[in-house]
Amino acid sequence: MAALINVPTKAKRGDIIEIRTLTSHIMETGFRHTADGRLVPRDIITSFTCRYNGSEIFRADLFPAIAANPYLSFFTVAKESGKFEFEWIGDNGYSSTASASITVE
Amino acid sequence: MTFWRAIATAILLVIGPGLLAGEIPADARRSGYSFMGPDTRAMQDDDTSNPGMLFVLDGETLWGRTMGDAGKACADCHGDARSSMKGVAARYPAFDKALARPVTLDQRINLCRANHQQATPLAYESRDLLALSAYVGHQSRGIPITAGGDPQLKPFVDQGRDLFMQREGQLNLACTNCHDDNYDKRLAGAPITQAQPTGYPLYRLEWQTLGSIERRLRSCMSGVRAQAYDYGSPELVALELYLMSRAHGLPMETPAVRP
Numbered sequence: 601m602a603a604l605i606n607v608p609t610k611a612k613r614g615d616i617i618e619i620r621t622l623t624s625h626i627m628e629t630g631f632r633h634t635a636d637g638r639l640v641p642r643d644i645i646t647s648f649t650c651r652y653n654g655s656e657i658f659r660a661d662l663f664p665a666i667a668a669n670p671y672l673s674f675f676t677v678a679k680e681s682g683k684f685e686f687e688w689i690g691d692n693g694y695s696s697t698a699s700a701s702i703t704v705e
Numbered sequence: 706m707t708f709w710r711a712i713a714t715a716i717l718l719v720i721g722p723g724l725l726a727g728e729i730p731a732d733a734r735r736s737g738y739s740f741m742g743p744d745t746r747a748m749q750d751d752d753t754s755n756p757g758m759l760f761v762l763d764g765e766t767l768w769g770r771t772m773g774d775a776g777k778a779c780a781d782c783h784g785d786a787r788s789s790m791k792g793v794a795a796r797y798p799a800f801d802k803a804l805a806r807p808v809t810l811d812q813r814i815n816l817c818r819a820n821h822q823q824a825t826p827l828a829y830e831s832r833d834l835l836a837l838s839a840y841v842g843h844q845s846r847g848i849p850i851t852a853g854g855d856p857q858l859k860p861f862v863d864q865g866r867d868l869f870m871q872r873e874g875q876l877n878l879a880c881t882n883c884h885d886d887n888y889d890k891r892l893a894g895a896p897i898t899q900a901q902p903t904g905y906p907l908y909r910l911e912w913q914t915l916g917s918i919e920r921r922l923r924s925c926m927s928g929v930r931a932q933a934y935d936y937g938s939p940e941l942v943a944l945e946l947y948l949m950s951r952a953h954g955l956p957m958e959t960p961a962v963r964p
Contacts (some may be wrong), residue, residue: 669756671754
C-alpha cells in the first residue's frame with residue numbers, strides 16, 4: 601500500500617530529527633455493523649516499527665480507536681548516514697514496508 | 706417617532722433577506738480552506754501529512770497500468786499526466802458533444818475506459834476511481850477554476866442554479882439559505898462555508914477517506930432530509946457544474962483536506 605515518509609535527506613551528527621509517516625489503511629474497528637446487521641470484521645494495523653541501520657529505534661502498537669490512514673511522527677538523533685526502514689503489520693496477514701535514506705555529516 | 710422606526714425596521718426585515726440572497730461577488734469568494742483551523746490547514750499544506758496524497762500516489766500507479774481488452778493504459782494515449790492533465794480538472798464538468806450534455810471528471814474517466822480501453826466502468830466512490838480523479842485533479846493544483854464558461858453549458862448551469870436555489874426536504878432548505886446567506890456563521894458548532902468546490906475529490910476527516918463532490922452533495926441533501934439524487938444523475942452533474950462556475954477564479958486545491 602502507498603506510504604508517505606518524511607525524513608530529512610541531510611542532517612548534522614547529533615541533530616534531533618523528526619520522522620513523519622503516513623500509510624494507507626482502512627482501520628476497520630470491528631465494532632461496526634452493516635445495514636443488515638452483520639458485524640464488519642476488524643481489520644486494523646496492529647504494529648509499526650522503525651529501524652535505523654538495522655536497529656529498532658521506534659515501535660508502536662495500534663488499536664481500533666486509531667483513525668484510518670494512520671499518521672505517526674517521532675524523533676530520533678542523527679548518528680550516521682544510512683537507511684530508515686519502516687514496517688506496518690496488521691490483521692489478515694497485512695504487511696507493508698517503506699524506507700528512506702539520510703546523509704549525516 | 707417609535708412608529709416610524711417600527712415601519713423602517715419592518716421594511717428592512719422585508720427587503721433584508723432579498724439583499725442578502727444572490728451570488729457571492731468574485732472578490733468575496735473564499736475556499737473552504739479559509740474556514741478551517743490551523744491544524745487542518747497544516748495537514749493539507751504538507752504533502753507528507755495530507756492523506757489525500759496517498760490516493761494521488763495510487764492514481765499515479767493506475768495511470769500507467771494497462772487495463773481492459775484494448776490493452777492500453779491512460780499513459781499510452783495521454784502521456785505524462787503532469788503536462789497533459791494540467792488544468793483539465795479546473796475545466797470540468799465539460800460539455801461532451803457525443804452525449805450533448807456535461808460530463809464530470811469521474812464520468813470522463815469511465816467514458817475513456819469504455820471507449821478507448823474497453824474496460825468495465827469503475828463504480829462511483831470506488832477507491833480506483835477516486836484515486837484516478839485525485840491524480841488528474843492534483844495536476845491542476847493552483848490553477849484557477851474556469852468550468853462552465855462554454856456557451857453550450859449555459860442551460861445546464863442554469864439548471865444547477867435553479868436546484869441550488871430550490872428549497873427541498875423536510876427541513877425545507879435550499880443550498881443558498883446556508884451557503885449564500887449565512888456563510889461564516891455556525892451550524893451545530895461547525896462553520897458554514899461558501900460551498901466552493903475547490904479541492905475535490907477531497908479527504909474528509911469525518912469520512913476517514915477521500916470522497917467526491919457528489920458524496921458531499923448527497924450528504925447535504927440527507928442533512929435537510931431530502932431524497933438525495935443518485936450518483937451520476939443529471940441533477941448532481943448540473944449542481945456540480947453550477948458550483949464550479951460559481952467558484953470561477955478560485956485556485957484548485959486537489960486533494961484538499963476538510964474536517
